[in-house]
Amino acid sequence: MPDSPPPGITARQPRAIHSALTVLEAVAELGAGVSARELSAALGLPRATTYRLLNLLVQDEYLVRTPDLTGFALGQKVVGLAAAAVPVRLTRAARTVLDDLRSGARGGIHLVLFVDGRLVVADSDPDFPLADPHRAARELETTALGCLLLVERGAALPPTTAAVSTRGTLRRIEGTSGCLATPIRDGAGDLVGGLAYSGTRARIEAPRDLTVVLEDAAGELAPLVS
Structure with missing residues (x-):
């Protein structure tokens, strides 16, 4: 029998978390200024799903919008995690x-x-x-x-x-x-x-x-x- 998800986590959430991490990786690879449309095409995700993930990541400061508001870049939380990983x-x-x-x-x-x-x-x-x-x-x-x-x-x-x-x-x-x-x-x-x-x-x-x-x-x- 497969393990059941931990309490408080639904069966869909691990997939959503994986998708969010995939978006972060794509922004890092494609570079600052990449647009939601470009990310959607690169990842093969529905545009609505891409926008939803981007908005959540911006809200939690893992991503930031570029000054012209047309693209996205890695946020301070990602930079902080990278610094913590390298003593x-x-x-x-x-x-x-x-x-x-x-x-x-x-x-x-x-x-x-x-x-x-x-x-x-x-x-x-x-x-x-x-x-x-x-x-x-x-x-x-x-x-x-x-x-x-x-x-x-x-x-x-x-x-x-x-x-x-x-x-x-x-x-x-x-x-x-x-x-x-x-x-x-x-x-x-x-x-x-x-x-x-x-x-x-x-x-x-x-x-x-x-x-x-x-x-x-x-x-x-x-x-x-x-």
């Missing part, structure tokens, strides 16, 4: 900087990179991992690291986050814990990543020399990750 590989020198920093820290040390306007977790502290790295990448305002990118875009900071140094380090406090995040910039001054310390609220409110240590380490990492 960031740090050099031995970069890992040495992180290891040295963690050896003297009483909390978590995390490194992220900013790729095409997205936050990519490059190295989360194994002893104090990020609570929800996917949310951190998706909702920038929820972490000090994400707020570094918001500041770069000229956006206002949320109430729980504030700048604490002239070198751009941000402090974020929520409940009994908090985070310090400092920007990593390349030789041209462009934001390429962020280095953060997460720990107790008391440690974040009175960081003493922690801010300087983070900023100095960010300077060491800059040529190693950009």
Whole structure:
């Protein structure tokens, strides 16, 4: 007897999911700007079905319409999935900087990179991992690291986050814990990543020399990750 579909999934839905993935593959192969009519012809799908799948994929941000509204291109969600599938590989020198920093820290040390306007977790502290790295990448305002990118875009900071140094380090406090995040910039001054310390609220409110240590380490990492 064939397996029955999982609860909540009808017999038709797996076929629809396959069709949607096929549309994504076709857009990737045919290139940005491909029209619904071209996709329908290339895939042998009824035009009405093609339009329905395209509208669903645009609604969920897997596809976007081109500026002239006549074609389609891959969206940020697809780009994000591709980035997640290929782990960031740090050099031995970069890992040495992180290891040295963690050896003297009483909390978590995390490194992220900013790729095409997205936050990519490059190295989360194994002893104090990020609570929800996917949310951190998706909702920038929820972490000090994400707020570094918001500041770069000229956006206002949320109430729980504030700048604490002239070198751009941000402090974020929520409940009994908090985070310090400092920007990593390349030789041209462009934001390429962020280095953060997460720990107790008391440690974040009175960081003493922690801010300087983070900023100095960010300077060491800059040529190693950009």
